[in-house]
Amino acid sequence: MLAPGGTIGILGGGQLGRMLALAAAELGYRCHIFAPEDDPPAAAVSAAHTRADYGDAAAMTAFAAAVDVITLEWENVDCAAVRHLAGLKPVHPGAHSLEVAQDRMAEKQFVEWLGGRTAPWAQVDSRAGLDAAIAQLGLPAILKTRRFGYDGKGQARILAAGDADAAWEAIGGQPAILEAMVDFAHEYSVILCRAADGTMVDWPVPVNVHKGGILATSSLPAPALVRRQAAEAAALARTVAEKLGHVGVLTCEFFACRDGLRFNEMAPRVHNSGHWTIEGSHTSQFENHVRAVVGLPLRPTGLVAPRVTMTNLIGDDVADWPRLLADPDAHVHLYGKGEARPGRKMGHVTRLG
């Protein structure tokens, strides 16, 4: 166990790192951010910032020497770099979690191997391979890059065969998968936290609404169809965490279909669909993640109100801050990002009811 006063290194400097650092500070820990940006949101609330590229081995080594334990808020750090760090200091979650979560194909194969059901999919490595995948799965379908996709980026929808060229071009002709379009009623996520001794907690399941591929709201309680599937989804997510030897928060996103659940994707980290836990749960995803990383016991995850809604402030939404900050029922979180570009997550608001 790392005693309060110790330093947690965090790979990545975005809002997730910022909220992790705030939770760590409450427990008496210091955070040291490793991120290439000049003034990342997490560094503004942390004790130290190493500004270097994730590929800078010397900077990584110095970073490891300056911290007691390492975690991450961004899962696309090179696995070799994470293995290098793991030879110097404990890293949670470990490279195995990243390896699987970084590659949509590895992720789907892993979950299917564990008995989970995904959208029907096919590997696509070339333009001709895309035609073969379309012939196999039919249309409509979604072409997704295997790596570095987030918030709807690296994705292109194919509604008719004539869209294939444009879709292949839109994703930059990278290794990809084609997924059949799933006719889902809702989307939801299981957010769990696993301690190094294998103890696990999971939070009540929010229903997630996306707009333009970006999460717009997470709300609880979820609709009845989701609640009926939640136990099965949580059991699958727990098996995933166990088989990965994952330590920390793991998020698995699901489609709620009339004929049962389908796994969509996982993130080996705290997640936007868990931001509501800061005010809406006995313990936030950020606090339990910090606890798992430093070896403290995990705390309970129940709801503290009958209804909770988290709304993202995306792009210009944040211009509404004077009204939101004057609203006594709004728990407002602003990430301290300078420019409100379209699609950029600038903050979020949680309301309990």
Ligand code: AMP
């Ligand atoms: P992803 O990055 O894979 O989570 O995709 C972003 C969003 O696109 C999801 O949250 C869904 O709203 C939608 N989406 C992704 N895959 C599918 C699918 N196979 N069928 C229907 N909608 C999808």
